[in-house]
Amino acid sequence: MQWISLSWGKAARGGPLATRRNACPVGLPLPDHPQPFTHRVVMSQWGDFEPRSRIETALPPEDVVALVDLGDRLAVWFTLLRKERMRPRYVLRNQYIRLTVHSRETTESQWIWKRDTFNIAYGPVSGETFLLPPNHVV
Numbered sequence: 081m082q083w084i085s086l087s088w089g090k091a092a093r094g095g096p097l098a099t100r101r102n103a104c105p106v107g108l109p110l111p112d113h114p115q116p117f118t119h120r121v122v123m124s125q126w127g128d129f130e131p132r133s134r135i136e137t138a139l140p141p142e143d144v145v146a147l148v149d150l151g152d153r154l155a156v157w158f159t160l161l162r163k164e165r166m167r168p169r170y171v172l173r174n175q176y177i178r179l180t181v182h183s184r185e186t187t188e189s190q191w192i193w194k195r196d197t198f199n200i201a202y203g204p205v206s207g208e209t210f211l212l213p214p215n216h217v218v
Contacts, residue, residue: 081118082110082199082210083140088125089190100129106180106197107210111135115204145198154202158218169218176201178214 084106092101104123108131111119118136123129139147146157148168155168158179171177179198184191199210 081116081139081145081201082108082121082197083118084108084121084123084131084197084199086123086129086195086197088193092125093193097125101125104129105131106178107199107212107214108133109211110205110207110209112207145200147200154200156200158198160196169216171200171202171216173203174201174205175215176205176209177216177218179218 086101086104088097088101091097108119108121111133113119113135116139118139119133120136121131121133123131139145142159144160146159148155150170152173154171156171156177157168158181160181169177169179177200179200181196181198182194183196184193186192199214201209
């Protein structure tokens with residue numbers, strides 16, 4: 081699984097910073113690590129939109145995404161989306177699904193916009209898997 085979080089402020093809503101923001105990838109090569117794992121990538125306006133990544137050996141908490149291995153496919157509930165809680169998406173072996181969620185929050189001084197992209201594969205995958213188009217987009 082790969083979870084890419086992108087965040088920006090008002091300055092990156094237009095102009096050259098918006099061009100850099102829009103060029104940020106929604107899929108990156110996976111690191112060489114025993115599967116399963118979560119490849120967590122963070123990019124932000126305040127870090128010049130450079131990817132900073134880490135490997136988490138645990139899957140995300142169930143209040144973000146819930147995964148159930150059904151043997152021949154993976155059931156995925158995107159629990160961070162209220163409307164998606166009751167309807168699972170299914171990923172077949174050697175395929176992957178992509179979900180992109182846009183949100184915003186406020187701090188004491190500004191609005192922060194966010195784009196979280198989840199790339200979830202079922203079965204062993206190559207490091208280049210998430211550079212290819214997904215089998216399903218949610």
